[in-house]
């Protein structure tokens with residue numbers, strides 16, 4: 001079988017360490033597959049175009065951040081809710097609970113079959129301002145990607161600002177934004193520590209789950225044996241190892257940014273690690289559950305809120321009213 | 322007759338380009354105002370997103386003006402060594418190919434708009450702009466460009482068939498006689 | 504596939520089909536012959552995603568800024584002022600071209616806009632004073648390329664974005680090589696015109712008083728520079744937004760000099776739309792071609808080729824330089840960067856090179872690509888501003904500066920600190 005595969009950001013560890021080896025070695029080694037692998041940034045694809053083009057059969061397999069596709073599928077925002085999962089294990093449990101919903105969404109909206117869901121590192125907050133609690137974010141300008149994160153920030157009294165990744169360092173330095181949300185590792189390698197002082201190690205931007213999906217026509221044309229082979233291989237050869245390293249990566253990246261612990265990626269920096277009190281955390285979570293999630297339920301429409309309550313909600317102990 | 326048509330199209334597209342230019346100036350004003358507002362800790366928000374839409378509209382609606390002003394770059398090495406009918410053939414051929422490509426683009430832009438309309442797609446940003454609002458005018462710009470290119474091509478072919486090939490140079494030649502930059 | 508694209512490109516360009524359209528045609532060809540996938544279905548999506556870019560709006564803003572400066576007479580005064588300071592050198596007014604380009608580079612993020620601005624004010628002078636058009640126009644095309652080396656720079660922003668490296672550091676790293684290139688251009692001009700005096704014009708020495716008075720005419724442009732770069736470094740605006748600040752500043756300056764009129768505004772806007780559309784057709788076409796090429800496996804072809812060579816780090820970087828020179832003939836520069844960065848940069852870093860340093864080296868090579876035919880935007884911009892003559896003259900005139908850039912590329916390889924000293928010194 002010839003497969004044309006579009007990977008996620010080529011410069012990030014998920015692609016380099018897991019996607020690329022899986023598609024170029026593991027899968028071809030396990031069965032009769034010939035894979036052509038590129039990435040969406042190498043192709044110059046618009047972020048919101050990746051899954052719609054997959055559905056049209058422009059390529060066979062695509063993987064990218066689910067959040068990029070919520071413009072076409074607001075119900076998909078429920079996969080990656082900020083603040084609910086603090087560790088990789090919790091995030092994993094959320095994803096497993098959400099999987100049947102995600103599969104339905106991809107079939108209906110993008111004519112695609114979901115094969116795997118892997119995490120980018122949690123989306124933490126870099127601030128060039130003194131931050132000691134969530135309430136300190138009020139009145140600050142925060143760069144966030146993703147609509148639910150932006151709405152959550154607004155509910156906290158902060159102002160969501162849309163700045164592209166490349167312009168963040170300048171914007172932080174100059175006060176165009178006071179804080180910015182991204183993966184701890186990306187912020188470390190892009191030098192955000194140069195222009196910010198405080199690190200809030202809470203996944204305010206969620207985990208940015210990367211969904212791997214195959215064009216549904218292509219998937220249905222595979223024999224059941226091949227389908228099973230692909231599912232088994234991608235679960236053991238890609239998804240498991242990616243999740244297994246997620247927690248360690250977070251610990252390492254935070255160590256690199258703040259100097260608390262061993263940094264395996266290079267020189268450790270000295271950002272201030274902000275410790276959020278339990279009471280403060282509960283207040284923020286209250287805002288999330290009371291305002292932001294009901295908003296989403298309305299945006300998504302249908303019975304999505306009910307389905308979410310019965311699956312993800314059970315795992316994290318949250319019910320959308 | 323053909324030249325009169327071209328003149329009309331030129332006038333029309335000058336007006337379109339001027340409107341696009343004023344829009345661009347408006348966008349610049351908006352960005353500067355937003356920067357000024359930020360100094361007093363206020364902001365319209367979403368300037369980057371709007372700038373992206375502005376850019377898409379500027380590029381689709383400005384194309385036909387550049388076409389009629391002979392602004393799109395062509396390599397002139399072989400063509401410059403020809404004259405009369407042969408040179409006109411270069412120009413007409415180039416216009417036919419261009420029209421074909423532009424028409425293809427315009428047609429292929431439709432599915433993008435159709436998806437935005439069907440899904441009620443919204444931008445994944447704080448503004449959550451309904452994409453159809455910007456993609457419909459953007460698509461119309463490419464249709465406009467394709468229409469203008471077709472009319473210019475037809476005018477050139479018509480002149481050529483009437484044995485006045487040399488007259489086509491003024492509107493499908495490689496360079497404008499007088500560049501707009503003076 | 505590389506052979507097909509190169510041959511097809513040359514053939515279609517020779518037929519004098521517009522460059523942007525040729526890129527689309529090649530993309531259709533790659534789709535037809537090199538993949539089994541219906542890539543052309545993505546055409547509309549590519550057109551939308553490549554044109555709806557907030558980063559690119561810096562292009563019309565910087566072009567408009569240039570138009571306003573030109574049409575209000577500010578650029579002419581700047582040019583005349585610099586003329587009075589540098590025209591005593593062998594080569595005369597040609598030095599004013601380089602000096603003005605350097606100055607405008609500090610207010611412009613794009614090389615095309617820089618070249619357009621200088622070309623428009625300088626060309627009338629060339630004819631009036633009887634200059635050899637080759638070196639004169641070549642110096643403008645080459646000087647214009649400094650627009651992306653001296654900050655602000657759209658291309659460095661793109662590089663920083665794609666490689667996740669620090670843009671403030673890249674800007675700092677570009678400053679010394681940029682000014683170094685400017686000085687080298689002046690030196691090369693002086694040397695050439697000493698050997699062949701007919702290449703330049705009259706050397707003219709201006710009275711001291713006039714030189715002093717000319718300094719006043721440099722103030723507007725210095726204010727504009729302070730406004731644009733200051734608004735970035737003082738914390739008011741992102742590099743893209745700074746372009747809009749530049750437009751506002753240019754309009755205010757023009758207003759102060761009484762150069763604003765309805766006609767002038769109309770012509771500035773029309774000129775901006777024309778140039779922007781011209782560039783955007785090429786950028787959109789290049790994005791589509793890039794999309795088809797990478798879908799069809801250009802990355803693998805290149806990787807296999809480079810790995811098959813089994814080179815030492817220095818040999819490897821030489822091959823990379825060669826690749827950029829060759830690709831630079833044919834591919835529009837922004838697309839060249841976008842196509843190659845994801846493939847080349849990881850390999851370069853794996854050889855132990857610094858990501859900021861390579862960004863600057865790449866910008867020098869990209870600057871060369873801007874003035875090498877057949878696809879060299881700056882050549883066309885300068886040719887577009889001339890009223891007569893042949894494109895070959897501009898190409899020939901740009902050649903000495905092209906070689907200077909090559910020398911700068913080798914200097915950067917031999918002495919990486921040319922780029923890296925300033926960012927590390929200020930850290």
Ligand code: NA
Nearest residue numbers: 608611650655
């Ligand atoms: Na510049």
Ligand code: NA
Nearest residue numbers: 831872875878
């Ligand atoms: Na070139």
